[in-house]
Amino acid sequence: MSQLSFSDAEGQAKRKQTRREKFLLEMDKLLPWSELERPIARYYSKSLRGRKPFPLSSMLRIHCMQLFYNLSDPAMEDTLYEVESMRRFAEISIDTVPDETTILNFRHLLERHNLGKKLFSKINKHLA
Template sequence: MSHQLTFADSEFSTKRRQTRKEIFLSRMEQILPWQNMTAVIEPFYPKAGNGRRPYPLETMLRIHCMQHWYNLSDGAMEDALYEIASMRLFARLSWIAPCRIAPPS
């Protein structure tokens, strides 16, 4: 998935004050070894060609971590991805394809 900001994402990123959630997610971005974690999971992650195309592994790992950190159900996480731009950016999702923003429940 492209890491290019959409107009909505770029407008959001010019806010002055960072929220506690943004600060926390930024810190998690820096301290967690995302590449190492995805390398461990990748051999077991579904591959394209066996049914519906899977979401990128790192995106799903980031969503899983946010679900755990904020104690969100699958449905609540999906709603949060639609409603909270900082979570969407952390998961590396954008409004380019809003119908594919979250995996089905």
Template sequence: MKQQSLGLGQSTKRTRRREFLSDMERVVPWTDLVALVLPYMPEGRRGRPPFPVEAMLRIHFMQQWFNLSDPAMEDALHDVPLFRDFAGLGGWDDRLPD
């Protein structure tokens, strides 16, 4: 078992980034946006199973808010627990979007 999977060393300091994402959690109508996008999402019958629509929307928004490219966002999801939490993705050992 890795130390990261135990949740050790995760900061709870109220940083500007943490405050911003907390505000966006409250003001962005996530359920309404998911309802708009859901009819256009592929069903994922072949290949890897798709990630939840809300997680992908949250990742897309973070890319725009923090000016991250696709590779930079992938790295951030691996490196920044706050981003994984905001996207609703699991811990260190879970599969992440690439």
């Protein structure tokens, strides 16, 4: 993540940790992120031309937050702009929030290669 914005810095100075922050912190520690990224990495864009793709780890974390909070693609984009703790969990800054189409394309990538089922089974296996 790059330099903190004013809104990010303001969020770090508050005293009370919210339930959302506690939950996301627990998910960050609990889930085996590198293991979950491995099956996606072979399909994820490594484009050397055009716009640089968002980091796979950030997109996976954003996808998980969509599932945790039942958010649509446009709602996820709006929430990332509004909620600093969710940006921190996704390891992005307010300047690097992916748009709803990028979020949609990542979800479609997972669906196209049946990766959602694989992720779900890896998570269940890890939690068992």
